[in-house]
Amino acid sequence: RPSVAPSTDHPTQHTVELTRSGIILTIIMWRHAVVASAAVPAAMAPSHIVESIIPPDNDQLVLKHVQVVFRHGARTPISSLYGFEGTFPTPSGVNFSCRGPVSPLFFAEAKRLYHKNYSPSLKHSDNISRGVPGWCRPGQLTVQGRRDLRKVGSVLHQRYVEETGFLDSEFNPKKVTVRSTDVERTMESAVSLLEVLFAAKTLIPAITINTLKESDENMYPRSSCRSLKLLKSAAINHLVKERQQDRDTLTQEIREAFKVSHAGAIARFEGLHNTSRCYLANSVPLPHPLSNELAERIEKEAIQEMQAKYGSIAIVRLGIGRFLGDVIHDLETSTRSEIKLRLYSGHDNTVGPLLIALESDPVSGAVGKLQEFPGFGSHITLELYQEKGSERFWVRGLYSGRNHDLNLPGSQANRNGRVLVQLEDLSRRLSPLIPDGLAYEEECR
Secondary structure, eight states: OOOEEEOOOOEEEEEEEETGGGEEEEEEEESSOSEEEOOOOTTSOOSOOOOOOOOOOGGGEEEEEEEEEEEOOOBOOSSOOTTSTTOOOOOTTOOOOOOSOSSTTOOSEEOOOSOTTSOSOEETTSOOTTOBTTTBOTTOBOHHHHHHHHHHHHHHHIIIIIISOOSOSSOOTTTEEEEEOSOHHHHHHHHHHHHHHSOGGGGOSEEEEEEEOGGGOOSSOOTTOHHHHHHHHHHHHHHHHHTHHHHHHHHHHHHHHHTOTTOOOOSOHHHHHHHHHHHHHTTOOOSSOOOHHHHHHHHHHHHHHHHHHHOSHHHHHHHTHHHHHHHHHHHHHGGGOSOOEEEEEEOHHHHHHHHHHHTOBTTTTBOOOOSSOOOTTOEEEEEEEEETTSSOEEEEEEETTOSSOOOOTTOEEOTTSOEEEEHHHHHHHHGGGOOOHHHHHHHHO
């Protein structure tokens, strides 16, 4: 069957010194992409689909492995607020809060020696030019952002430590792996989650976080893929043309709300939604109030844009297909591994596209639909179960603590209402969405 094989490349290990509490965070960076898969043309359905059977009852299932893919917590803005180009305006005396730890594990200084885009030393107390009010840098995880991921860690602790006893209360690096994009806020978010999921003292002296070089990263769609860029551009242009009147009306209402009559058209509502959420999530007032009704309409347009950009089989394959391959490969290897938990710390364009991919079915041509914009701390959970007395494995998908399960392709509800699909069936159904390295490079030209 088409399967995903690990890379034979060896990781290069680097150390990040966390001067606070004497903690050392080890970062492992692969020289090349970690995963390849057997090439399956996107237009072809898998040659064989596992015969569908009703999933076993809950008492016949044993939890074997859990994966959690999450977006980082609240951050400072990266792009300027609409109508206030080049600035991050805040009311007098009100700033973003980036200084000071909320936990013993938060590092006040990190020496990053492995990535050319990082300065040798970055201190939260430094007054950095072109910064954000509150001694912050653009895109920096805030104190609230660390709280966001502590909340996610608390939810996971309650479910997998307290309720099910699946995980020990103490961190065991042999049973837990962490992967992050090579970005400070995602690595800090992973640490914030871990220190609540497990007893903080057991995370000392070292946490290992696996990451790829930026040029090899696949946890988000790559703009370097020419074909993907063209497909996304065409999809967005079609959306804008189709919704032009609604977007123009909304833009005018935003101009009036923000009192920026001079501002031009809003090219992307995703950016406006993300920037305004940076303010609101951190309890920093916008220069002018934004009504709940207007905020909801902005989010609706942002969802439409993300769905358009990643909402076709071809775009899913080139956009998030390689990371989907990593996720499926990790599920498959977990059937015979002692690793119980895998964490993946990413971005909105990690969680959103992956949600679409996981609810897509190339066999029928169906593409997953976003119900909401993936907010700070949003997370996808995949649970792997083994059927008692059998070698069959089943997968369940959840999203950010919602009551309903994800509609994974081929899934059905058991008699207890839990929605599951056989791992083998899921792997085969999603295989057309997963390009191998050579196919990806060829299709991107």
